[in-house]
Amino acid sequence: MVTGALHRKLYRDLWRLRGQVLAIALVMASGVGVLVMALTTVESLEETAVAYYERNRFADVFAQVERAPEHLAARLRQIPGVQAVETRVVRTAVLDVEGFEEPVIGQLVSLPEGEALRLNRLTLRQGRLPRAAAPDEVVLLEPFAKAHGLDPGDRLRAVVNGRWRELTVVGIALSPEFVYAIGPGSLMPDNRRYGIVWLGHEALQAAYDLDGAFNHASLSLLRGTDPAAVVDRVDRLLEGYGGTGAYARADQLSNWFLMSEIDQQRTLSTILPTIFLAVAAFLTHMVLGRLIAVERSEIGLLKAFGYRNRDIALHYVRFALGIGLVGVLLGWFLGYWLGLYNTRVYAEFYHFPFLLFRPGPQAFLAAGAISLGAALLGALGAVREAAALPPAEAMRPPAPPMFRRGTLGRSGIANRLDQPTRILLRQVIRWPGRSFITTAGIAMAVAVLVVAMQWLDAIEHMIDVYFLQAQQQDVSVGLAEARSGEIERDLARLPGVIATEPMRSVPAKLRHGWREEREALQGLPARQQLYRVYDAEGRALELPPDGLVISTMLAKLLDVRVGDAITVEVLEGRRPVFDVPVVATFETYIGSPAYIDIHALNRLMHEGSSVTGVHLRVDALERAALFRELKSLPRVSSVTVKQAAVQTFRDTMAETITIFVSFFIVFACALAFGVTYNAARIALSERGRELATLRVLGFTRAEISYILLGEVALLAFLALPLGCLAGYALSTLIVGAFETELYRVPLVVRASTYGWAMLIGGLATAVSAFLVRRRVDRLDLIAVLKTRE
Amino acid sequence: MASPGITLRARGLGKVYRTGDVEVHALRGLDLELASGELVVLLGPSGSGKSTLLNILGGLDTPTSGEAWFLDHELSRLDDAGLTRYRRDHVGFVFQFYNLIPSLTALENVSLVTEIARDPMPPREALELVGLGGRLDHFPAQLSGGEQQRVAIARAIAKRPDLLLCDEPTGALDSQTGVLVLEAVERIHEELGTTTVLITHNAVIADMADRVLVMGDGAIHDERRNAARRRARELTW
Numbered sequence A: 001m002v003t004g005a006l007h008r009k010l011y012r013d014l015w016r017l018r019g020q021v022l023a024i025a026l027v028m029a030s031g032v033g034v035l036v037m038a039l040t041t042v043e044s045l046e047e048t049a050v051a052y053y054e055r056n057r058f059a060d061v062f063a064q065v066e067r068a069p070e071h072l073a074a075r076l077r078q079i080p081g082v083q084a085v086e087t088r089v090v091r092t093a094v095l096d097v098e099g100f101e102e103p104v105i106g107q108l109v110s111l112p113e114g115e116a117l118r119l120n121r122l123t124l125r126q127g128r129l130p131r132a133a134a135p136d137e138v139v140l141l142e143p144f145a146k147a148h149g150l151d152p153g154d155r156l157r158a159v160v161n162g163r164w165r166e167l168t169v170v171g172i173a174l175s176p177e178f179v180y181a182i183g184p185g186s187l188m189p190d191n192r193r194y195g196i197v198w199l200g201h202e203a204l205q206a207a208y209d210l211d212g213a214f215n216h217a218s219l220s221l222l223r224g225t226d227p228a229a230v231v232d233r234v235d236r237l238l239e240g241y242g243g244t245g246a247y248a249r250a251d252q253l254s255n256w257f258l259m260s261e262i263d264q265q266r267t268l269s270t271i272l273p274t275i276f277l278a279v280a281a282f283l284t285h286m287v288l289g290r291l292i293a294v295e296r297s298e299i300g301l302l303k304a305f306g307y308r309n310r311d312i313a314l315h316y317v318r319f320a321l322g323i324g325l326v327g328v329l330l331g332w333f334l335g336y337w338l339g340l341y342n343t344r345v346y347a348e349f350y351h352f353p354f355l356l357f358r359p360g361p362q363a364f365l366a367a368g369a370i371s372l373g374a375a376l377l378g379a380l381g382a383v384r385e386a387a388a389l390p391p392a393e394a395m396r397p398p399a400p401p402m403f404r405r406g407t408l409g410r411s412g413i414a415n416r417l418d419q420p421t422r423i424l425l426r427q428v429i430r431w432p433g434r435s436f437i438t439t440a441g442i443a444m445a446v447a448v449l450v451v452a453m454q455w456l457d458a459i460e461h462m463i464d465v466y467f468l469q470a471q472q473q474d475v476s477v478g479l480a481e482a483r484s485g486e487i488e489r490d491l492a493r494l495p496g497v498i499a500t501e502p503m504r505s506v507p508a509k510l511r512h513g514w515r516e517e518r519e520a521l522q523g524l525p526a527r528q529q530l531y532r533v534y535d536a537e538g539r540a541l542e543l544p545p546d547g548l549v550i551s552t553m554l555a556k557l558l559d560v561r562v563g564d565a566i567t568v569e570v571l572e573g574r575r576p577v578f579d580v581p582v583v584a585t586f587e588t589y590i591g592s593p594a595y596i597d598i599h600a601l602n603r604l605m606h607e608g609s610s611v612t613g614v615h616l617r618v619d620a621l622e623r624a625a626l627f628r629e630l631k632s633l634p635r636v637s638s639v640t641v642k643q644a645a646v647q648t649f650r651d652t653m654a655e656t657i658t659i660f661v662s663f664f665i666v667f668a669c670a671l672a673f674g675v676t677y678n679a680a681r682i683a684l685s686e687r688g689r690e691l692a693t694l695r696v697l698g699f700t701r702a703e704i705s706y707i708l709l710g711e712v713a714l715l716a717f718l719a720l721p722l723g724c725l726a727g728y729a730l731s732t733l734i735v736g737a738f739e740t741e742l743y744r745v746p747l748v749v750r751a752s753t754y755g756w757a758m759l760i761g762g763l764a765t766a767v768s769a770f771l772v773r774r775r776v777d778r779l780d781l782i783a784v785l786k787t788r789e
Numbered sequence B: 001m002a003s004p005g006i007t008l009r010a011r012g013l014g015k016v017y018r019t020g021d022v023e024v025h026a027l028r029g030l031d032l033e034l035a036s037g038e039l040v041v042l043l044g045p046s047g048s049g050k051s052t053l054l055n056i057l058g059g060l061d062t063p064t065s066g067e068a069w070f071l072d073h074e075l076s077r078l079d080d081a082g083l084t085r086y087r088r089d090h091v092g093f094v095f096q097f098y099n100l101i102p103s104l105t106a107l108e109n110v111s112l113v114t115e116i117a118r119d120p121m122p123p124r125e126a127l128e129l130v131g132l133g134g135r136l137d138h139f140p141a142q143l144s145g146g147e148q149q150r151v152a153i154a155r156a157i158a159k160r161p162d163l164l165l166c167d168e169p170t171g172a173l174d175s176q177t178g179v180l181v182l183e184a185v186e187r188i189h190e191e192l193g194t195t196t197v198l199i200t201h202n203a204v205i206a207d208m209a210d211r212v213l214v215m216g217d218g219a220i221h222d223e224r225r226n227a228a229r230r231r232a233r234e235l236t237w
């Protein structure tokens, strides 16, 4: 029995309270927006990745060996569940790009000549593939080519197995294998200093003396095959050929990064929308409760006319749904737009050849259902109250609210308060629930701000600890394979080199009980001067003469404690297996490294002094000369310049994080605004009469605004520090949820972040208070006095 | 424009309410003079403009035409801040619906005004004047309607206003309680010599006035002087 009149009342109520409706809808829309953004981003990144992987036949299992004869490919193909096998030569080399001073690290990857790629197919963007028997024709990975402005026809030089080779670019391509192209020892893709170069298979075999052999295999599996089983079989097969351990697609670096990014989006879709929707539910509760209190006599009248409780309940449920609908619609638009934007940012970052952004209805329906559910939940209590009002009772005017002297007695400080302050304080005490919601809402806004801005703090902190304090070298030189320690002396003689420090990295499987991790053992001098082992507190660690110092992350993965022994299975050379005790653990943000004294490592490996890399401290003035020399050193496979690494890290982070931070600042402001606006408007509606009376009695606008907004200000004042605490707690939660094996974002919140969060939260509060203040100024004195409420 | 003995003076007061295309002429060229210390009762049918007039005289509203003077202040020229000042310093209001602040006790409701007044009486004394010396610490919810109205009167007179304006102060009360409230008004008028205007629909109450004005259609239709004022206590209806 819902009549047209009731519908009209619904629309009029929604319109009359549009400010409040909109304020709640904005909060809700923020939640819906983040949810839809995250879900659609996840959906389209996954869909794009799956389609890309499928179209280009991205392999399922990968294996690196030292040298394996070609006929082994047939054996690999026979492993049950294997569909196709592609064998390749993959090597790292130093490239020289004209006009770029620093040496560039190139990953050289072979292409079968005269036949199509079975797996990991390229998407050619320009030009063509190398011709058979054209050993100097290469295809470049597009982002790398773009970063250097290289086009088909251009040339670059590479030190291939110790010899300079002049290469001609014939094509530009993308590959599912290098969606995230990250150089050795880097944390972020740096398209200027790291690139993928495809060459003919035979050319590369010849260059590295691998005739009739390969050093890298990719396998695709039949649907439903367990990759772990295949990995085991591959490992056994390649063990005698210097296999460093096969790994499944899930552990392939590029894919791993992509998937953890998608996971982070998923995390995002749970925590933040929950906050916004919960606050929106509380606000709905507040507004509806107030509306019903005002309309008591109307409700009684309707009931007296014969409306059923159900009709009344439905009417107010519709009101809540009306708010929810506005929020959901706004949120859908916002979410679609943000999702598209977000996916584009990622797609650009990951260089997908195409982008599938066609979100299905699920994300929208899910977000819509959850938000309307939140609105309904918020409406529940108030609606039940309305339905339960007996008609006679409802038509009696509500008695003035009961106040008690309580804590605000006539003694002590209370005596010195003026009356407006008393009104204000009693109001807060009289409605503790409402005061709590307002405080909690503003506090959550501040908390979201703290969370958003702590990312920036964390990144600065990571840069500071990881790059600036720990790493004192300017340049790190990586060698193609382990060499005698004499090379350190050779490098020390190069122009501009002030100090050197050796390092020896050994690929290994680390085992403890049934747990196993692939992690390189890093041998460093006991007291490092350049590349220092730092823990998260910024203490330099000295390596003990024997035993491992491992990161807490690795300790967790292997479930070891100090004193336990780890079995190390070396994956190169003679493949020794030995047990080493863990002597210490340390906290680090990046990776899960294991360090050992370089002499101890050499001893365990049964080798004399042996290094795989040398860190250099360099005189900045002679950098150019040094780079020239390094580019032509035969055994060098990589050169990493720290300053560039820091810059890349900053730029990449700035690109992605800054956008997020600004989104969240906007959302948090919407939250603070919505909460304050509603609190103040409800207070105004309840006390308009009281305030008008005060105006009549000769109080100025400023004075009555003080009573109304002073209450909000007081609650906000409480909320700001509470918000900082909540922000810290929330950051802990989010940092934990975002933790990956690669890096943990440290929980660092600078004092200035708290300051900014409080300032921004306070400003958003002040703006909405200002809007309400304008209404206070327009209060119609006479109208309010004419009628009893 | 100040004339000796005249507190309030209005010349050709007009008030037009415009709602959309409809114009309501609430006051049409009304003239009025109130002598200091006078008690005037304003009668008239509903909608004749009584409240409108009182609101203008009390500085709650401004006329559309004509002028209103309080001593030598021209009310019709004051801006919002000026009107606030005027109300704060000179006017006491009593309304039909008491308009007490629910979160303040009786004493605090009175202090509310004395705290911003120039030369107030102690709030306790004001409450004693209206016979509520024993209910200082009660909140409005703990007082009867008549008691609440008397608190409202105490609040209006505690600042020792020059002008006491009451719009149907007994409208919501029964006759016995109404008399109590009128006694309070009368006592304040006599003890403080406050110029008082009292709107009522109850012709009996007119007997306690010095002068009775009858409004009709936005102007003063009729005026009469009571030869002798009756005590509020003697009134019944």
Ligand SMILES: Nc1ncnc2c1ncn2[C@@H]1O[C@H](COP(=O)(O)OP(=O)(O)OP(=O)(O)O)[C@@H](O)[C@H]1O
Binding pocket: B017, B018, B019, B024, B025, B026, B044, B045, B046, B047, B048, B049, B050, B051, B052, B053
């Ligand atoms: N805000 C307003 N908008 C439009 N018209 C108004 C407004 N306030 C008053 N009026 C009109 O002005 C006229 C005078 O109103 P006023 O309130 O002064 O009457 P009153 O004599 O006090 O009546 P009552 O005895 O019923 O209180 C009425 O016709 C009324 O409808």
Ligand SMILES: [Mg+2]
Binding pocket: B050, B051, B052, B167
């Ligand atoms: Mg009236």
